[in-house]
Amino acid sequence: MSEHDSVIEELFQEEEGLTDKQKKIIIAAVESFSEKGYAATSTSEIAKKAGVAEGTIFRHYKTKKDLLMGIVSPMMAKLIAPFVIKDLYKVIDHKYERYEDFLRAMMENRIAFLKNNMPLLKILIQEIPFHPELKEQFKEHIACKVFERFVNLVEFYQKKGQIINIPSYSAVRMTFTSIFGFLITRYLILPEAEWNDEEEIELTIQFIMHGLSVKS
Amino acid sequence: MSEHDSVIEELFQEEEGLTDKQKKIIIAAVESFSEKGYAATSTSEIAKKAGVAEGTIFRHYKTKKDLLMGIVSPMMAKLIAPFVIKDLYKVIDHKYERYEDFLRAMMENRIAFLKNNMPLLKILIQEIPFHPELKEQFKEHIACKVFERFVNLVEFYQKKGQIINIPSYSAVRMTFTSIFGFLITRYLILPEAEWNDEEEIELTIQFIMHGLSVKS
Amino acid sequence: MSEHDSVIEELFQEEEGLTDKQKKIIIAAVESFSEKGYAATSTSEIAKKAGVAEGTIFRHYKTKKDLLMGIVSPMMAKLIAPFVIKDLYKVIDHKYERYEDFLRAMMENRIAFLKNNMPLLKILIQEIPFHPELKEQFKEHIACKVFERFVNLVEFYQKKGQIINIPSYSAVRMTFTSIFGFLITRYLILPEAEWNDEEEIELTIQFIMHGLSVKS
Amino acid sequence: MSEHDSVIEELFQEEEGLTDKQKKIIIAAVESFSEKGYAATSTSEIAKKAGVAEGTIFRHYKTKKDLLMGIVSPMMAKLIAPFVIKDLYKVIDHKYERYEDFLRAMMENRIAFLKNNMPLLKILIQEIPFHPELKEQFKEHIACKVFERFVNLVEFYQKKGQIINIPSYSAVRMTFTSIFGFLITRYLILPEAEWNDEEEIELTIQFIMHGLSVKS
DNA sequence: GATGAATGAGGTTTCATTCAT
DNA sequence: AATGAATGAAACCTCATTCAT
Numbered sequence: 026m027s028e029h030d031s032v033i034e035e036l037f038q039e040e041e042g043l044t045d046k047q048k049k050i051i052i053a054a055v056e057s058f059s060e061k062g063y064a065a066t067s068t069s070e071i072a073k074k075a076g077v078a079e080g081t082i083f084r085h086y087k088t089k090k091d092l093l094m095g096i097v098s099p100m101m102a103k104l105i106a107p108f109v110i111k112d113l114y115k116v117i118d119h120k121y122e123r124y125e126d127f128l129r130a131m132m133e134n135r136i137a138f139l140k141n142n143m144p145l146l147k148i149l150i151q152e153i154p155f156h157p158e159l160k161e162q163f164k165e166h167i168a169c170k171v172f173e174r175f176v177n178l179v180e181f182y183q184k185k186g187q188i189i190n191i192p193s194y195s196a197v198r199m200t201f202t203s204i205f206g207f208l209i210t211r212y213l214i215l216p217e218a219e220w221n222d223e224e225e226i227e228l229t230i231q232f233i234m235h236g237l238s239v240k241s
Numbered sequence: 242m243s244e245h246d247s248v249i250e251e252l253f254q255e256e257e258g259l260t261d262k263q264k265k266i267i268i269a270a271v272e273s274f275s276e277k278g279y280a281a282t283s284t285s286e287i288a289k290k291a292g293v294a295e296g297t298i299f300r301h302y303k304t305k306k307d308l309l310m311g312i313v314s315p316m317m318a319k320l321i322a323p324f325v326i327k328d329l330y331k332v333i334d335h336k337y338e339r340y341e342d343f344l345r346a347m348m349e350n351r352i353a354f355l356k357n358n359m360p361l362l363k364i365l366i367q368e369i370p371f372h373p374e375l376k377e378q379f380k381e382h383i384a385c386k387v388f389e390r391f392v393n394l395v396e397f398y399q400k401k402g403q404i405i406n407i408p409s410y411s412a413v414r415m416t417f418t419s420i421f422g423f424l425i426t427r428y429l430i431l432p433e434a435e436w437n438d439e440e441e442i443e444l445t446i447q448f449i450m451h452g453l454s455v456k457s
Numbered sequence: 458m459s460e461h462d463s464v465i466e467e468l469f470q471e472e473e474g475l476t477d478k479q480k481k482i483i484i485a486a487v488e489s490f491s492e493k494g495y496a497a498t499s500t501s502e503i504a505k506k507a508g509v510a511e512g513t514i515f516r517h518y519k520t521k522k523d524l525l526m527g528i529v530s531p532m533m534a535k536l537i538a539p540f541v542i543k544d545l546y547k548v549i550d551h552k553y554e555r556y557e558d559f560l561r562a563m564m565e566n567r568i569a570f571l572k573n574n575m576p577l578l579k580i581l582i583q584e585i586p587f588h589p590e591l592k593e594q595f596k597e598h599i600a601c602k603v604f605e606r607f608v609n610l611v612e613f614y615q616k617k618g619q620i621i622n623i624p625s626y627s628a629v630r631m632t633f634t635s636i637f638g639f640l641i642t643r644y645l646i647l648p649e650a651e652w653n654d655e656e657e658i659e660l661t662i663q664f665i666m667h668g669l670s671v672k673s
Numbered sequence: 674m675s676e677h678d679s680v681i682e683e684l685f686q687e688e689e690g691l692t693d694k695q696k697k698i699i700i701a702a703v704e705s706f707s708e709k710g711y712a713a714t715s716t717s718e719i720a721k722k723a724g725v726a727e728g729t730i731f732r733h734y735k736t737k738k739d740l741l742m743g744i745v746s747p748m749m750a751k752l753i754a755p756f757v758i759k760d761l762y763k764v765i766d767h768k769y770e771r772y773e774d775f776l777r778a779m780m781e782n783r784i785a786f787l788k789n790n791m792p793l794l795k796i797l798i799q800e801i802p803f804h805p806e807l808k809e810q811f812k813e814h815i816a817c818k819v820f821e822r823f824v825n826l827v828e829f830y831q832k833k834g835q836i837i838n839i840p841s842y843s844a845v846r847m848t849f850t851s852i853f854g855f856l857i858t859r860y861l862i863l864p865e866a867e868w869n870d871e872e873e874i875e876l877t878i879q880f881i882m883h884g885l886s887v888k889s
Numbered sequence: 890g891a892t893g894a895a896t897g898a899g900g901t902t903t904c905a906t907t908c909a910t
Numbered sequence: 911a912a913t914g915a916a917t918g919a920a921a922c923c924t925c926a927t928t929c930a931t
Contacts, residue, residue: 645802
């Protein structure tokens with residue numbers, strides 16, 4: 026993962042057939058969808074912002090919804106990528122002695138990713154409730170694969186006596202909500218406030234760890 | 242707060258001028274806005290669902306946005322009501338020896354409220370990002386008044402040595418995200434899963450408390 | 458059947474809910490569809506010709522195709538009406554000694570009808586090949602009910618020894634094509650030529666009768 | 674006239690400059706125009722069906738209408754070809770003692786031709802009413818030249834006492850409508866029914882002859 | 890000759906809103 | 911208060927045609 030861990034840029038590099046105008050369309054769409062929401066954004070607006078004729082959009086995407094999917098699907102894929110690496114396990118076993126270590130590594134990585142893709146994340150969060158296909162994708166990939174892996178991990182650390190004995194999925198939920206709670210507050214609710222990111226991340230990790238760890 | 246702590250019902254009781262049709266309009270609008278989002282819901286759809294002529298909506302609400310506000314504003318008011326009771330403080334001082342006690346009482350109360358008003362909450366969450374007026378209302382009331390009070394409270398318990406010495410607003414943020422994280426997961430993301438509500442609430446409180454309390 | 462045997466006028470009288478604008482839309486649509494064909498006629502054109510906002514069309518007809526159907530279906534119904542009178546048979550038995558008599562009566566009646574509804578007939582003929590629903594309606598009503606009745610009739614006159622012994626459906630086909638051949642030539646192909654209608658009709662009947670009758 | 678009396682194939686052989694792609698375009702256009710009508714067929718659809726880029730169509734035909742004309746004009750020419758052979762007369766005089774003989778010969782020939790070119794005929798019939806140029810071509814060639822010749826022929830046989838004394842153009846009209854009535858019923862309205870072609874053709878000729886011939 | 894991205898005019902349809910009844 | 915026909919702007923989308931490659 027480079028520093029510029031941007032889904033859109035990667036999209037542009039990976040898919041070669043993309044014309045210049047097509048790229049502009051995607052950039053404009055992301056911006057508008059993120060600012061006003063999918064339903065409230067008109068294709069003519071996207072076209073104007075992209076400096077492109079309206080018809081051009083529909084040459085590349087059969088429908089407006091296609092455009093949304095073409096933007097959101099890669100996001101979802103990249104978001105969960107690190108969690109579906111097959112040998113995540115082995116790596117983990119040896120590398121991270123403590124849940125805290127794993128958490129910190131994972132968090133830094135995913136937070137960096139999300140920071141670079143805030144508009145996309147915003148679209149994802151906003152639109153999932155209204156598009157059954159997205160909901161399905163989300164459930165299948167995030168709720169199943171990622172969640173399941175986390176559950177296994179938590180159970181692993183529970184056996185090691187590092188995490189308290191509560192239902193593992195509850196522990197995962199609390200981990201997740203704390204992290205996303207931070208991100209959403211930080212970047213979506215109060216982006217204009219002054220934040221000491223490093224400290225907040227550390228505090229969040231500490232909070233999770235205190236909340237979950239066995240008292241010594 | 243009664244058991245049927247429904248904003249809509251209270252609205253119907255408090256505002257007397259409401260005709261039968263008007264009530265139907267509100268009910269229909271809440272349902273549609275919640276399911277499809279404000280922008281993707283048409284007034285004709287609402288009219289049909291309410292069994293009312295299209296014009297009738299505009300007799301009561303000048304614009305579609307007015308209708309949204311007429312629905313969302315009371316929600317916001319009721320949501321923050323318990324926090325703006327002027328003498329919240331005194332009450333608290335004497336009643337809740339520990340942050341945990343306060344938290345449990347407050348949580349039970351507000352969770353019951355939100356449970357009874359999920360569609361409204363969903364609308365609120367979904368639409369705030371796209372409507373500056375709502376954002377403003379939200380910031381002014383929630384982010385300022387409620388947040389501020391909580392900050393004071395946390396500082397109070399910090400002085401008593403019950404809560405660890407981290408920035409108070411961070412502590413509040415973690416409290417909030419844990420609670421809302423639970424609610425959103427429970428009612429919006431996975432409402433169809435089986436939940437043991439009481440246990441989960443208790444676990445969530447425990448998690449917050451462990452995360453924030455001074456190790457003994 | 459009055460002299461002004463117009464499907465459109467009857468439509469206006471029978472269906473009471475029709476507003477003034479709706480009538481104008483129908484009239485404009487019939488004119489345009491008939492002149493340029495369904496596919497080549499735009500709804501904006503119809504609206505303009507009808508002196509109506511484009512949206513008004515879609516208030517009354519969900520789609521452009523609906524408009525076509527709303528025009529063509531009554532036409533089909535009225536066209537076949539006289540053939541589905543239940544006791545057509547009995548009436549016939551006693552009234553028309555000879556096929557020629559029946560033919561003349563029927564032809565005069567239907568030709569008068571079609572004369573008064575040429576634009577509609579033109580639409581019907583032009584659009585049937587391209588719209589499966591219309592094709593279905595046509596087959597079901599015309600090709601089955603009307604054709605079948607004619608076949609029975611022809612067989613009846615064959616038994617009476619008035620019509621030569623060829624397959625009855627062939628005899629019907631020839632009767633039909635002669636009549637429609639006249640109508641189409643007269644009104645659609647060469648409407649601007651001078652025609653002695655009465656003579657041509659009589660000649661056509663004579664032609665059919667000679668062609669089908671048993672030589673004496 | 675060969676057995677495979679196909680206008681399209683002849684077109685491909687006669688015009689030498691035709692590239693492979695151009696042929697595919699014509700074939701695709703005929704198919705689509707015939708199935709959906711000219712106005713309802715898009716050039717992109719034709720391109721796709723022909724396996725050709727959209728631009729390629731316009732390299733060969735300046736406009737979509739040009740393409741229609743490039744397809745329909747040769748059809749018209751071939752259709753009337755046998756009637757414009759200058760010495761048709763002489764041939765006839767000596768060859769066909771009776772109108773019936775002429776009719777049978779002509780019909781077999783033209784019916785075979787039309788059978789092999791049904792899609793083209795369908796396009797011709799469907800589009801003539803909507804394109805003034807086509808209407809003009811049709812009138813000039815068919816309605817004038819062919820019709821005129823037939824009129825002369827009929828008058829010739831009238832003088833010979835074989836055909837009854839009705840206006841010659843009426844006799845021609847009846848001949849035509851009977852033949853086309855058969856063809857259209859056979860190939861366009863009920864192509865899926867089972868037909869005994871030879872018998873039907875013979876019956877049609879007999880019908881025309883009975884209808885027109887002087888009773889003996 | 891062939892391509893296919895790009896265009897922009899125009900197509901059908903939706904929608905919030907108005908207004909006479 | 912309620913209706914629902916009417917509106918016209920704007921939505922999404924299609925299409926014939928052009929043009930650089």
